[in-house]
Amino acid sequence: MPKMKKDKKTATKKINAILDPSMRSHANDPIVLKKANDAKAFIDRVGLPKEYYDSQ
Amino acid sequence: MNLPRYPYKTDNFLEYEFVSVGPKGHIKKIVQFTQIDVNIFNLSFYDFSEEIGEINDLVVTNNNDRHKVLATVAFVIQDFTQKNNRPWIFAKGSTRSRTRLYRMGITNNWEEINTEYVVLGFQDGGWQPFELQKPYEAFLIHRR
Numbered sequence: 001m002p003k004m005k006k007d008k009k010t011a012t013k014k015i016n017a018i019l020d021p022s023m024r025s026h027a028n029d030p031i032v033l034k035k036a037n038d039a040k041a042f043i044d045r046v047g048l049p050k051e052y053y054d055s056q
Numbered sequence: 057m058n059l060p061r062y063p064y065k066t067d068n069f070l071e072y073e074f075v076s077v078g079p080k081g082h083i084k085k086i087v088q089f090t091q092i093d094v095n096i097f098n099l100s101f102y103d104f105s106e107e108i109g110e111i112n113d114l115v116v117t118n119n120n121d122r123h124k125v126l127a128t129v130a131f132v133i134q135d136f137t138q139k140n141n142r143p144w145i146f147a148k149g150s151t152r153s154r155t156r157l158y159r160m161g162i163t164n165n166w167e168e169i170n171t172e173y174v175v176l177g178f179q180d181g182g183w184q185p186f187e188l189q190k191p192y193e194a195f196l197i198h199r200r
Contacts, residue, residue, distance in 0.1 A: 036090040039098035049183035
């Protein structure tokens, strides 16, 4: 059987995180949401760099 | 990256947990990515108190393991950017000292970070390529 070549672009890189489906989510914590809103407000106020638009 | 770090876990590759161990005991740390714009995620980094069940994002705990904590966050960012579609990560501390902490993390690992990521800092009204020893208000990080 011929050996399959690994496509470097799709090769899976090692993930270091331990997967734990039982983790409690804090995504909806008021502090987390406030920080996200503050971050959005900052970006809305100052704008995004050219590098961001070039990457999209 | 070959730096000492804490083991960390995730459920959905948006939120990560690890435990800092030091003179102040075991402190649960959380790194949270929240989408705030097209392909941009805000990085939140905070302590979580199991005793009172609350987040604390204002404190700099100083458990005598700063380098290890920052290296762990760097590995978390690596995992996050690998699992998602090369997102931009926005990071700004809740306080100036926490923003300085982020700058310290970038500075301490700059050689490795610079080969893999574009790092921009916000200063004097504009985004500019990150330079060592310069203070910034916020950061944007993107995998090359």
